[in-house]
Amino acid sequence: MKKPDSINIDDFIYNLPDERIAQFPLEERDTSKLLIFNDNKIIDETFNNLENYLPTESLLIFNNTRVVRARLLFKKESGSQIEIFCLEPHEPREIQTMFHQRGECVWKCLVGNNKRWKDGNLLLSFSAKDTNAEISAKKIGEENGVFLISFSWTPSQLTFSEVLEHSGHIPLPPYMKRSDEASDAIRYQTIFARNDGSVAAPTAGLHFTDKVMQSLLDKNIHPEYLTLHVGAGTFKPITDPNVLNHAMHSEPFIILKSTIESLYKNAEKHWTIVGTTSVRTLESLYWIGDQIAHDRYLDETNFKISQWEAFESQSKAVSRKETLETILDFMNDQKLDSINGSTRIMIVPGYSFKMCDALVTNFHQPGSTLLLLVSALIGKNWKKIYDHALANNYRFLSYGDCCLFFPHNE
Numbered sequence: 001m002k003k004p005d006s007i008n009i010d011d012f013i014y015n016l017p018d019e020r021i022a023q024f025p026l027e028e029r030d031t032s033k034l035l036i037f038n039d040n041k042i043i044d045e046t047f048n049n050l051e052n053y054l055p056t057e058s059l060l061i062f063n064n065t066r067v068v069r070a071r072l073l074f075k076k077e078s079g080s081q082i083e084i085f086c087l088e089p090h091e092p093r094e095i096q097t098m099f100h101q102r103g104e105c106v107w108k109c110l111v112g113n114n115k116r117w118k119d120g121n122l123l124l125s126f127s128a129k130d131t132n133a134e135i136s137a138k139k140i141g142e143e144n145g146v147f148l149i150s151f152s153w154t155p156s157q158l159t160f161s162e163v164l165e166h167s168g169h170i171p172l173p174p175y176m177k178r179s180d181e182a183s184d185a186i187r188y189q190t191i192f193a194r195n196d197g198s199v200a201a202p203t204a205g206l207h208f209t210d211k212v213m214q215s216l217l218d219k220n221i222h223p224e225y226l227t228l229h230v231g232a233g234t235f236k237p238i239t240d241p242n243v244l245n246h247a248m249h250s251e252p253f254i255i256l257k258s259t260i261e262s263l264y265k266n267a268e269k270h271w272t273i274v275g276t277t278s279v280r281t282l283e284s285l286y287w288i289g290d291q292i293a294h295d296r297y298l299d300e301t302n303f304k305i306s307q308w309e310a311f312e313s314q315s316k317a318v319s320r321k322e323t324l325e326t327i328l329d330f331m332n333d334q335k336l337d338s339i340n341g342s343t344r345i346m347i348v349p350g351y352s353f354k355m356c357d358a359l360v361t362n363f364h365q366p367g368s369t370l371l372l373l374v375s376a377l378i379g380k381n382w383k384k385i386y387d388h389a390l391a392n393n394y395r396f397l398s399y400g401d402c403c404l405f406f407p408h409n410e
Helices: 047-053 095-099 160-167 203-207 210-217 257-265 276-293 320-334 369-378 381-391
Strands: 033-038 041-046 058-063 065-067 071-075 081-091 104-112 122-128 131-143 146-154 195-198 221-228 251-256 271-274 303-305 338-343 358-362 402-405
Touching: 033 047, 033 381, 041 047, 041 381, 047 210, 047 402, 058 257, 058 276, 071 122, 071 131, 081 095, 081 146, 095 160, 095 195, 122 160, 131 160, 146 160, 203 358, 210 221, 221 257, 221 276, 251 257, 251 276, 257 320, 257 338, 271 276, 276 303, 276 320, 276 338, 276 358, 276 369, 358 369, 369 381, 369 402
Parallel strands: 033 402, 058 221, 058 271, 065 195, 271 358, 303 338
Antiparallel strands: 033 041, 071 081, 081 104, 104 146, 122 131, 131 146, 221 251, 251 338, 358 402
16 A cells, blocks of 8 residues: 555544533443444444444454553642653563562653652552552653653552552543543443553443443354553644654554454454554554564564554555464464564555454544544545534543444545
């Protein structure tokens, strides 16, 4: 596929009034509105009727990452509040290892009210497992506004996952101009969240309930799960007038061999992908197959997909079944139980999707990389769709309503 010469960010700006941004979820997850775009038609529905619009005997693929309580609020003796937002692990670097770490660790963090924290340790007391506990934070480095923070805690038997669970706050998106509440600990997680690591929810999955999942199973629409840990970079605005100059953030992912085997067996069925994070993971998996087929990978235990890899590859396109077969053969040779890696893939208009037959997603911010991905799938129709949603009282962004998009060639 050919990389565009330029993409003007102004073409992806729309007016989103603050009052249209959902600050809280609906009482029932599956009563959200569902906007369906298929065959150049818009249908207004309710999410709990999703199964009526998906093909029988198909796959529905989810991101099962779990949002961690990544915001730690410390108070200095002077009364100043210092917020430390954990972005990504530094030592140890592997994210699941990090959450099992005991006693101490180092994270890359954002620090709110940093000018009030010149030096010294910050202390935060909390209760965990019916025991008084305390976490200490110390600045040990800084680069481009991101700080290296050394954490230590007592009792040291606690894992860092347990420390965050008992002392941290849910990191609501910046456009939710409120503090987190107890209900957010439940509602800002999908019902299938399993693997700790995200600082933002894969929000398309927030609409699913056990009842909806059963209705899909009754139609032989089966779920598969992968994991991409969503980073704060998902909210990073595109500031350059030319989208192609934007530096895409990197996010870690893991796909189990059992999942890849199921995808291979069902490669010729219809795949509905839930959320842009799942799309980016699966499209990255396709390009991992391309790397393997042409011996271009650097580390068989930690694959990396660059921002423009899909556009820069000179390889002949193959089917998703062929690329999955290549990956499985490689995994068998290397005795791998999963494909681990990180991706910076940026999906923009001109991208040819390899793994996505339909997309369940929320409404996205103006000028965001997520809106560009949607436009790559449905073309300039996104503007007509968003205008319709604004005119018909749809709720926008993370706690807002949902869409089901089928690809459209203009």
